[in-house]
Amino acid sequence: MQYRTPERLQGIVLDWAGTVVDFGSFAPTQIFVEAFAELGIAIGLEEARGPMGMGKWNHIRTLCDAPAIAARFEQAVGHAPTDDDVTALYERFMPLQIAKIGEHSALIPGALEAIAELRERGLKVGSCSGYPAVVMEQVVARAREHGFEADHVVATDEVPNGRPHPAQALANVIALGLEDVAACVKVDDTVPGILEGRRAGMWTVALTCSGNALGLDHGAYCALPEAELADRRQRIEAQFAPSQPHFMIDTIADLSGVVAEIDARLARGERP
Incomplete structure (x- = not known):
């Protein structure tokens, strides 16, 4: 052949x-902002857009690895973001995402x-x-x-x-x-x-x-x-x-x- x-x-x-x-x-990016906000961590929409295209757990991990966001996380939560923290954020993200999907x-x-x-x-x-x-x-x-x-x-x-x-x-x-x-x-x-x-x-x-x-x-x-x-x-x-x-x-x-x-x-x- x-x-x-x-x-x-x-x-x-x-x-x-x-x-x-x-x-x-807008559907995925805005929800990242809201999920972090529930922990008292402010991230901007442009920051949230940075790793777009990746799977959502990896997206959150990448956001948490950004020095500026990691510093805000540590100030709000008391420690640097771990994989367990990423999973907890992902679990916050999911119901918010499902609830908002119809709007976009x-x-x-x-x-x-x-x-x-x-x-x-x-x-x-x-x-x-x-x-x-x-x-x-x-x-x-x-x-x-x-x-x-x-x-x-x-x-x-x-x-x-x-x-x-x-x-x-x-x-x-x-x-x-x-x-x-x-x-x-x-x-x-x-x-x-x-x-x-x-x-x-x-x-x-x-x-x-x-x-x-x-x-x-x-x-x-x-x-x-x-x-x-x-x-x-x-x-x-x-x-x-x-x-x-x-x-x-x-x-x-x-x-x-x-x-x-x-x-x-x-x-x-x-x-x-």
Whole structure:
């Protein structure tokens, strides 16, 4: 048998918050602020956004490892944050997250149309998230009400290692029966999510404006003067650059042209 580069895409793996739902990725970030506040520890929304894309326990561990937050934690609690403290914060986070998920469940404008076009091209639609399964159940149910249902969903606690490891992306490849990782594209609004796709051997598309990096709701995004938006976009692209996404676009609504370009590159024999 001889290896042949696939001639066109077969599947796509979509992130959820900031990619398909929740423009600005507010549901996970605001809850981190509230969970820390219950212990008397103030963290800002921008601080909470820092490790976005990781599994939530690891996200909290990373926040607690930040020197400024660790110092505030020690002042409030009386000792440096341990793994047990991280677990306790995670357990505070979970019910808050489940309770709030409905407030940030709207689909990102243009998502349904973009995904419908992918399906018309014959692509299977997988998905994964930094949310654990118990939260994903709520996210998936809300998205279904709005008209979107992925062919497969992998939560962060359903694999041995979450992002930036490739396990969730590869679990989608297996479940969807895709023949080659080079025939798959990962779409995400976070650096860990892009690294996940790169390490899985997929094409990758970073979303610069709909998710965590810009951190604005859709109305605020649309209201930005073009010059300011261009400046912010440039800074976000610089943040993504070390993870080496193959493409960077504003939102999932712009995905069609990228998919066509990937198909053209595959037809020329190129790989991710």
